[in-house]
Amino acid sequence: MPAITLFSCITPTEQERMRVCFRMREVSFQNNETIMEYASSMKKIGLILDGQAAVYCCDEEGRQYLLDELKKDSVFGEPFLLPEESQHYYVCAKSETRVLFIDYEHVIKRCENACNFHSQLVSNLLQMIAVHASHQANRIFVLSRGNTRKKIMAYLHHIAQEQGSSCFTLPMSYTAMAEYLSVDRSAMMRELKNMADEGLIEREGKKLRLPLLAK
Numbered sequence: 069m070p071a072i073t074l075f076s077c078i079t080p081t082e083q084e085r086m087r088v089c090f091r092m093r094e095v096s097f098q099n100n101e102t103i104m105e106y107a108s109s110m111k112k113i114g115l116i117l118d119g120q121a122a123v124y125c126c127d128e129e130g131r132q133y134l135l136d137e138l139k140k141d142s143v144f145g146e147p148f149l150l151p152e153e154s155q156h157y158y159v160c161a162k163s164e165t166r167v168l169f170i171d172y173e174h175v176i177k178r179c180e181n182a183c184n185f186h187s188q189l190v191s192n193l194l195q196m197i198a199v200h201a202s203h204q205a206n207r208i209f210v211l212s213r214g215n216t217r218k219k220i221m222a223y224l225h226h227i228a229q230e231q232g233s234s235c236f237t238l239p240m241s242y243t244a245m246a247e248y249l250s251v252d253r254s255a256m257m258r259e260l261k262n263m264a265d266e267g268l269i270e271r272e273g274k275k276l277r278l279p280l281l282a283k
Contacts (some may be wrong), residue, residue: 072195073141074115082185089183090174097121097161106157108144109171113145113193119165122244123149126156134247136203137162137240147172147193148200211250216259219249222277224269234281238274 075083086092094117097103103121106115116138123144135157138144144159175190191271210222223245228236238245246253263269270277 071141072192072199074113074143074189074192074196077188078185078192082275085183085200086185086189089186090170092148093169095156095167095169097165097167099161099163101161103159103165103167105159106149107172110146113143113170113174113175114159115168116140116142116144117151117166117168120162121159121165121167122162123157123159126158128154133250134244137244137248143193143196145172148193148197177198207248216249216251216255219251220256220259220263221268223249224276224283228278234279235275235277238276242274 080088095103097119104112117199118140120140121138121142121144122134125133125135125139127133135149136144137227138159149157176195206226210219210226213219213222227239228234231237240248243253246256249256260269264271267279270279
């Protein structure tokens with residue numbers, strides 16, 4: 069089953085009509101440029117048209133944490149992560165990136181024409197929020213593991229399940245993976261080497277295999 073996107077079951081012609089109806093804005097960003105800073109209320113939704121970005125959280129002591137990596141068709145905004153007042157959330161471009169912004173109020177308010185594609189977009193959005201919540205719940209499970217090895221194994225099992233194979237390619241760099249798991253990168257790479265030496269994993273660059281899952 070294909071992954072749900074914001075425009076699933078909405079024709080290109082209807083999408084063009086929506087750009088006017090929803091007052092959508094397309095903006096381009098350069099690498100490392102801040103795309104959006106989160107507010108304490110529901111304000112806007114962003115859709116990645118091209119490129120890639122990441123969602124970060126910065127605590128009151130200035131420590132930064134990677135929360136999510138975004139690629140084409142990924143969505144972000146307050147409906148997906150309403151921030152705590154004591155923390156700063158923002159989205160940063162990781163390459164040249166094009167984003168389509170939609171004001172949240174135009175999503176929740178029915179337009180005068182009561183367009184069918186409006187209802188479809190809201191349905192898509194709700195499904196994507198549910199999928200996002202599931203991913204966040206899985207991350208909490210991964211981070212709750214007792215040590216670096218257990219975090220790595222829990223994460224790799226999740227990726228294998230997501231890609232439907234014991235052989236898979238990591239969806240992010242090892243640096244990003246260390247940030248995502250909240251572990252030291254050097255310690256993580258040592259642990260990956262030890263796991264490979266013990267036959268728990270097979271690794272070539274970002275391509276991995278979990279032999280035990282293949283049995």
